[in-house]
Amino acid sequence: MHSIYLEEGARTSREPQRRLNPNMIEIVKKEILKWLAADIIYPISDSKWVSPTQVVPKKSGITVIKNKNGDEIQTRLTTSWRVCIDYRKLNLVTRKDHFLLPFTDQILEKLAGKNFFCFLDGYSGYNQIYINPLDQEKTTFTCPFSTFAFKCMPLVCVMLQPHFKDICCLFFLI
Numbered sequence: 700m701h702s703i704y705l706e707e708g709a710r711t712s713r714e715p716q717r718r719l720n721p722n723m724i725e726i727v728k729k730e731i732l733k734w735l736a737a738d739i740i741y742p743i744s745d746s747k748w749v750s751p752t753q754v755v756p757k758k759s760g761i762t763v764i765k766n767k768n769g770d771e772i773q774t775r776l777t778t779s780w781r782v783c784i785d786y787r788k789l790n791l792v793t794r795k796d797h798f799l800l801p802f803t804d805q806i807l808e809k810l811a812g813k814n815f816f817c818f819l820d821g822y823s824g825y826n827q828i829y830i831n832p833l834d835q836e837k838t839t840f841t842c843p844f845s846t847f848a849f850k851c852m853p854l855v856c857v858m859l860q861p862h863f864k865d866i867c868c869l870f871f872l873i
Contacts, residue, residue: 701852703834709792711747714785716841723754723780727842730782740847746839749846750786757781784840784853828852 719727734740758775766772810816829851830838838849 700829700831701834702831703789703837704794705837706792706794712788712792713747713749714751714788714841716843717751717753719752719754719843724843726754726780727752727782728844731842731844731847734847739851740849743836743839743846743848746836746846746848748789748837748839750784750789750838750840752840752842753783753785754780755783784838786838786853789837 731740757779759778760776761773762776763771764774830849835848835850838853839846840848
């Protein structure tokens with residue numbers, strides 16, 4: 700279970716919902732319904748912390764196009780959209796956990812002489828880390844339908860990456 704620790708004297712932040720066009724509202728609606736069905740979020744009516752929702756292009760694949768000078772340049776394709784929560788104000792007042800990643804050569808030394816390897820796809824891995832119920836309110840976000848809070852760690856919380864790395868290191872004894 701993960702806790703979100705704040706800096707001394709941190710002030711709460713309540714931001715308004717950003718305007719979204721009708722296409723983006725539909726994308727947010729689908730994602731909210733998916734999160735509710737997966738029991739990742741829950742409705743919350745009164746919170747001292749509220750962050751806005753944003754929809755950004757999800758890029759995948761690279762293609763070559765011609766620019767206005769006729770030169771061929773590489774560009775990324777936008778294939779779908781990602782719903783993001785803007786936690787920048789929460790991240791500013793969250794106590795940072797500075798962590799070190801193991802060096803590549805150290806990992807390779809541990810793998811030397813091994814016969815079997817396993818590759819894992821960490822899809823939605825962050826959603827496997829539950830938030831301390833006392834801290835869930837800090838993840839409150841607003842969208843055109845209501846306000847919700849996360850039960851599991853959202854991807855963009857500043858404290859998540861070190862915590863997720865620590866869990867992976869425990870599993871694999873890296």
